[in-house]
Amino acid sequence: MIRIFIADNNIARFGLKSLFENTPSLTVVGGASAAAQALESMDPRSVDIAIVGLNLPDGSGIDLCRRIQMISPGIKCVIFTEAADPETMAQAALAGAAGCLTKNLPGEVITQAIRSVAAGKLAFDQRVTEVLIRHVRQSTTVCKALRELTTRELALFDLVSTGHSSQQIANSLGIAEKTVRNNLTKLYAKLGVENRNQLTELSTQLRNGLLPVRLHDRPQSKSSAA
Template identity: 65%
Template sequence: MIQIFIVDDNNVALAGLKSFLRNNRSLIVTGEARDMTGALKAIDPKSVDIAIVGLDLPDGSGIELCRRLQVEFPGIKCVIFSAPADAETLTRAALAGAFGYLTSNLPGETILQAMHMVSAGRLAFDQRLIEILIRHVRQSAAIESALRELTFRELELFNSVSDGHSSQQIAERIGIAEKTVRNNLTKLYAKLGVENRNELVALSAKLREGLIQPQLCNNPRGTRSAA
């Protein structure tokens, strides 16, 4: 018997999920909560094998709850149950230790199979989301390759823009003309496949969150070159 704890504040999704789970003899719902705080207080690790968690909770995200469960109750496997997600959300869920991500419109048979897969220690991500993840991985690989080829000056510009410095501030700090900074930034955007400063800052945020994990400047020639 697989013991399930449900965390969701969506009444319709909650009722439908409970009804389905309770009609399957191999599963048993041992508890429920509507937010992260309530879940962490109510969960008894001895009576929970899998926590099915909504993505958006009143006091946090399902992804953060998965992360907390991994730390506080490492024996409990977490599955996100929500609407289809983008690649970044899926990546965050995986990094938080989620064993699965299921969309709420999946057939009951698929959900049942996923519960048995997760109980056995296997991952169960909605097959329709796999393509999104694969595209994200390929895009990340291309970005990582580009980052490794950056020169020392380009890395300096990348970090300065990421820290919120204007072109004028960067020019004054490193002792070059502001026009040269703008020209070098244009080249940097092209290398990294971004259109402007905002997209460069967004890329930096992904790096800092661990959504992309490159080894910067593996090219030894890049460490001495000037852009």
């Protein structure tokens, strides 16, 4: 028997419980509507799989998945979400989730996915898999570009992502504002972004561990400055 704990809103819990109650070898052993409640009430000795809603009232399901994996690595987590966007999928995988399913999937697909997870396999529906593959390919290209940034480009990246204006960057680096704009154009092209907002989003992904690169780990030589 596969023992399931569901951490999600009442509607999702009721729907999943009804589905699993009518499915051989699957049983719901507990549930919670919030992350803190789930951590408090979940008994790792009696749970095989935790189905975790993406948006909980007291935090992210991704964070709850990460906590569960730290405290009880024997429990396999499946993120349950409304939509399959690349950032959510990447975060779920990095948090240790064994699967990520969208709520509009047919019941038989969900139950088969749960059985696959229980058997030690990953369960990402086809659309999610395509999104993940595309995201990984894009991330690989971006990570390569990030590792090749010069000292000047690293400084620009840091200053822009922390909200500095072109004039402030010029003052900080001791260069003309026009030079800042020209260098930013080259930086955008190198990283495959179009503007400050996308560059800041890229910085957020780095801080959240969504890209496997640490910009300041590699030594910088004077010759690398642009």
